[in-house]
Amino acid sequence: MTVVTRFAPSPTGFVHVGSHRTALYNYIFARQQGGRFILRIEDTDQNRYVEGAVENLLSSLSRLGVSYDAGPGKEDAFGPYFQSERLSLYRREVEKLLASGHAYRCFCSAERLEAVRNEQLEQQVPTGYDGACRGLTREESDRRARDEAFVIRLKVPREGMCAFHDIVRGDVEIAWSQIDDQVLMKSDGFPTYHLANVVDDHYMEVTHIIRGEEWLPSVPKHLYLYESFGWKAPHMAHLPLLLNPDRSKLSKRQGDVAVEDYLKKGYLPDALNNFLALMGWNPGGKNEIYTLDELIAAFDINKITKSGAVFDVQKLNWMNGQYIKTLDTAEYLREARNWLGTASVNEARLDTALLAVKTSLLTLNEIPEKLAVFIGDPAEPEPEAAEMLALDSSQTALEAYAELLADLPGLTAEGFKDVMSAVQTRTGIKGKMLWMPVRIALTGMMHGPELGYIAEYLGKEENIRRVLDRIEGRQDNRIN
């Protein structure tokens, strides 16, 4: 039997990183098993419709390289893949349940339901439907259905235990007495998640349901539905939640949660996938860096972690930095040029500057600030830097540097090292005492990217000009 997994989000906004992790696991498992991965849009709640949410979802998946075999825009015999386009199917199926006595019509008003609920809350007893319509005869139900609004509820067993196996949790037991007579069909004719997901998973031949832990408590309802229909239930794996640093469920209040937010900040898709895949599953061993293909090869659905995982941005940052470093020059340059923002860098030498900051980047959006050292006039030296500059040896070094440079046709990062060696040979000044004065003269600062890159970026003339500016008593005696 070929494995079929599905990612079934409801289009209510942006793609949460936790949702993306779920999508990833479904995708990775299907690919690994040589199976199919499908995308189904669970748009059964008309009140939660959000403009553009589907488009956003699709683009998010595509940007992260998670492709589906069937779904929106990729229809096949098992579609359509929008639940809102499958309403007649749900109605047909729920009729079967009504006929077999596994479900019943409920005519209770929203007001009555609320009153019941308040009463239960007050009495401190478990809340849930009180079963008022559960015992209605078929005749009475049919009669009232002609002119009264109703919902259809599942008639769950009242006694005994529901035991099932979850790939992540192992054996789980829940008493049927704890399960409510869940609404399957709303009064607006739309199915609830519970009905729709069971019907669709069956007809779409889904073999493995991989979803968030929040669904674990409703498994009995789903299992009862499968049983009532006479269908075989898929295997299930309920994933641990992603958490905030304070261990509450990952939420907007404590940072970014949308995949798109991270993309906007300059995180690479591969890094994001890698990081998310390792939240809840781990191959063991020293390595933490895995491409999507490597994840597919290494993944083991039986080794998914049980406990929630705190989303640690620091580790994501590190991982993203690792991915940036492994980008080859052409790829990096192409990507980096999209992140210049308003930084006005010398177009002709842009690549030199970009390459100079490559290893120091954690995220691509740091590029403008990292490039600042290359732009405009050198900064005014801090006291410590000015002090260093004033040293006799510094002055000697700078003079030698300017003179030796003047004899050269041009300046490259490589040539810069040669000049520095020559300065050392001539003056005997070396190490920090040699490099610092030059760095300060060129940039005004004591920190920054590798000096050779900066020297190359500025060019011979500008090097000489800046150095001479820092030689005392020589301000009026420029070489240019």
Next chain:
RNA sequence: GGCGCGUUCGUCUAGCGGUUAGGACGCUGGCCUCUCACGUCGGUAACACGGGUUCGAGUCCCGUACGCGCUACCA
């Protein structure tokens, strides 16, 4: 409140009865003939608690505590 799930360094985790409890991030020290970063070599730090079972428990069982989830005509 009820039910369910969970609990190994600060964080992500390895461990599947006998280990000096391993790795990664972070933090930190050294090195890399300039700084920072990179890289590299070290260091720091954990089995929630209490009972069992066993020659032996992070690993199995029970309880307690704490955390989280569910408890809708939302998913």
